[in-house]
Structure formats: C-alpha cells, structure tokens
Amino acid sequence: MKVLLLAGNTLRAKSYAQILSENILEDTEITGLFYGFKEEPELIKPNLETINYCKKNNLFLPDFTEAIATTFQKNNWYFEMVDNKDVNSSLIVERIESKKADLVIFAGYGGQILDSKHFKLDAKYLHMHPGELPIERGSTTIYYSLLNLRRPSVTAFYMTEKIDDGNNILCSSYPIPSKNVNIDVFIDPVLRADCFLNALKMILNRAPVFQSKINDIEYYVIHPLLKHLAILSLR
Amino acid sequence: MTGDKIEYNYLSKEVPKEKINYSYSKYYGRPFIRGWFDLRNSFLEQKQIRQTKLMSSSNTGDLLLLWQKKITSKGGFDYTNLNLLIKRFEVTKKIYNDYNKLFRPVKTNNFSNLTNYLLFAGTLICAYQKTEIKSYLNALIKVNDICCSLEIDEVEQKKYFQNNILHELKFIDELMIKLEIK
Numbered sequence: 001m002k003v004l005l006l007a008g009n010t011l012r013a014k015s016y017a018q019i020l021s022e023n024i025l026e027d028t029e030i031t032g033l034f035y036g037f038k039e040e041p042e043l044i045k046p047n048l049e050t051i052n053y054c055k056k057n058n059l060f061l062p063d064f065t066e067a068i069a070t071t072f073q074k075n076n077w078y079f080e081m082v083d084n085k086d087v088n089s090s091l092i093v094e095r096i097e098s099k100k101a102d103l104v105i106f107a108g109y110g111g112q113i114l115d116s117k118h119f120k121l122d123a124k125y126l127h128m129h130p131g132e133l134p135i136e137r138g139s140t141t142i143y144y145s146l147l148n149l150r151r152p153s154v155t156a157f158y159m160t161e162k163i164d165d166g167n168n169i170l171c172s173s174y175p176i177p178s179k180n181v182n183i184d185v186f187i188d189p190v191l192r193a194d195c196f197l198n199a200l201k202m203i204l205n206r207a208p209v210f211q212s213k214i215n216d217i218e219y220y221v222i223h224p225l226l227k228h229l230a231i232l233s234l235r
Numbered sequence: 236m237t238g239d240k241i242e243y244n245y246l247s248k249e250v251p252k253e254k255i256n257y258s259y260s261k262y263y264g265r266p267f268i269r270g271w272f273d274l275r276n277s278f279l280e281q282k283q284i285r286q287t288k289l290m291s292s293s294n295t296g297d298l299l300l301l302w303q304k305k306i307t308s309k310g311g312f313d314y315t316n317l318n319l320l321i322k323r324f325e326v327t328k329k330i331y332n333d334y335n336k337l338f339r340p341v342k343t344n345n346f347s348n349l350t351n352y353l354l355f356a357g358t359l360i361c362a363y364q365k366t367e368i369k370s371y372l373n374a375l376i377k378v379n380d381i382c383c384s385l386e387i388d389e390v391e392q393k394k395y396f397q398n399n400i401l402h403e404l405k406f407i408d409e410l411m412i413k414l415e416i417k
Binding site: 110111138144147148149184217218219220221222223224225226227228229231232233 | 245257258259260261262263264265267268271318321322325368369370372373374376377407410411413414415416
C-alpha cells in the first residue's frame, strides 16, 4: 500500500512520522508531502508526569526536537516540500494526485478543512479525530471529554467533505491523564498517533469499517475557563 | 498578574464587530479561575436569581423567547435550530436581527442589538439547565463575555444581564463540585 503523509509543520505530523518509523509495516511504502514549512527546532521536552503516563499506558512518546524531514531521511522515505500553507491550493492537490497514493494521512494545520477537490482524487483520506465519533464531534474535544468525566478517545475515520463524518475504522479510548500531564503539547498528538498506527494495521488487514450514526451536537473551540476546569479536574 | 489571580482578558471594546479569539488559549492555573470569578461578580448588585423578563426587539429575539418557553415547558423541544444558531454564533461571534431558514443573516450589518445577545444567553441557560450539554455552557460563557464588554445602561437589560451572570456562576460552581475542584 502506498501511504502519503500530508503534513504541516505540526506536532501531530511528527508523531505520525515517528510512530511509523518505530513500527515498520510490511508492504507499505511511505512518502511525504510537507507544506507551508519553515523547519524551526521544537525545543519541547515532556515533563515527568507526561513521561510516566505514556510509559504506564504503553504509548509511544515522540521526540519533538526531531524534524519530520530527519525522520523521513533516516528511513529513506521520499518526501517533497511545497512552499504553500493553503492545503486546498491547486498546487498541493496536484502534487497529491501525482503521488498516486492509496491512502493520504492528513496532519495539517489547526483549523484547516479539506475542500471537495481532495475527495475527487482516487486516494482515501485518513484522519484521527481526538474524540469519540459521533458523540464528540468538533473542536478541542479532548477537553470536553474530561469535563464530561469521559476517557479521552480518538476515532480514526475516512474523511469526506463533511466535517467529522465518514466511515470509522477504529475508536480507541485511553485512561484519563493525571495532574500535570501536558495535554495540548503531548497527549493530543500521542493518542492520535497510537490510534493511527492501530488503524493503519487494521486497514492493511482489510478490517471492515463502520458507519457513524448521525448526531447533531457539535463542540466548538473550548472557552479558556472550561479548559482550565478540565485541566484542574485531573488528579 | 496580581497576587494569586490574573486579570481576565477575554473582553473587548470592539465586540461584536471584532471577534474575541479563544483559540490556543494558555493555561494559568487557579489564578485564571479567580480572575474570571472576580470579573463576573463585579457586575452583580445582588446575589439572588430573580425572574426577569426582557422584551424582544427583533425577529431573532422573538424566536429566542419562543424557544425559551418551549424548552422550559413539559413537552419535548427539537434543539436542531438552536444547535444551528450556536454553530453560526461560534463562527461569527455575532447574533443578527434576522435569519433565513438556514440561519444565515438576512442583513449582514444588523448584529449590534444587545437584546439579542442577552436573550441568546437566556436561551442557552434554559438549554443547559435542561440538558447539561457542555456546548451550550461554552456558548453561554462566550456570549456573556460579549455582554460584559458592552455598556448596559437600560434598566431592564441590566437586570436581565445580571440574572444571566448569576446563572452562569451557578453552573460553573456546580461543575466545579462535580469535577471535585476546590
């Protein structure tokens, strides 16, 4: 299977690249299309609580100081860089089409929504949403999970033009993080990467997909007050 | 930052024309919460929730009052249109005098009617009381930020606004108890 990582310069993209690097999958060719990049070193180190959470739950913890290009170079994976931050630009869509990938992994910039041009291509687009679909649709859903006293979840699904809609491959839920675990920087990309790897294995094994029921509750960018309460609720 | 609280800075003199940005907010710990409580309490003249009414002055206001009545009545309420209005609000951070069937504004410059924001907050209060769905609480805090940013001089509007703040404070208190946050 030919897999294309469509990546902005994001922590999520680094997590996906590094978890692939740690888990070589047979019959899988990995390529990359990196857009809107300025490779600046991310000098972010996890705190002890974050390290312990990942260790305890057998979760891969990426090294965010490693550039995504470095990960690809180490593995001799081909990648291309495009100097355009608009994921819906004709240039980027043409480059995606030229790769003739079977599966595109979307790891773009926050708030970017793929338009219909992408879904006219032959490839399927895989996205990992940080919430259980369909009941936790929308934005910043990991915090709403905590406010609702629910375990944080990630749903891997094939994207369509509609937001958080499409056939689901896998929904994984994880233990509620303890106090001081860094949710924004580490836990969000770590959980998504874990679900991504397992979803990719299921896709390679031709596991069946399942359809989400319709749900019209949607969550929007969490208000800072509620974000604070979600974080303070951690023990 | 002063002492053990920080000044709450999610207000703006430019609302509702300019949006308050809530994306990628930083975490400051308990001082932030204290700052928010202080800010909200500064608008209150009394600590008790009282029944208040506010007359509508637009089609949207009429609709919001109708929804409040239906949500609080014994029969069921279809939240689809309220959810759609919330979606529009979350994108634009504006409430318009008039909407079409898809809840797109009929006139895109008619968003300055304070009563609409107050009644929207009142509707979100009813919806959250009934359902405890967090997206209603989320939108309520944001619309209250808008109202806190504006000058409210008219007596009935001021009473209604203070009542909205009291409800919001009660919801947050209850949520903190539920989450065992001291």
